[in-house]
Amino acid sequence: MYVCNCNGLRERQVRAAIAAGATRPAEVFKANACRPRCAKCVCEMSEMIQASREALRYAAE
Numbered sequence: 001m002y003v004c005n006c007n008g009l010r011e012r013q014v015r016a017a018i019a020a021g022a023t024r025p026a027e028v029f030k031a032n033a034c035r036p037r038c039a040k041c042v043c044e045m046s047e048m049i050q051a052s053r054e055a056l057r058y059a060a061e
């Protein structure tokens with residue numbers, strides 16, 4: 001499934017960037033050597049980053 005249609009970024013690529021330390025959508029783009037275009041995907045990326053943080057916080061408790 002694509003998260004970013006403009007750059008052809010799939011969910012697994014976004015998850016890999018987050019796992020590698022991306023904490024903002026801009027870092028997800030950078031990790032995949034691309035830039036935001038229409039930015040429609042930024043909200044979904046932010047939600048994925050937030051969900052990842054919450055999962056880590058929950059796992060640490």
Ligand code: FES
Pocket residue numbers: 003004005006007035036037038039040041042
């Ligand atoms: S869908 Fe990601 S920049 Fe357009």
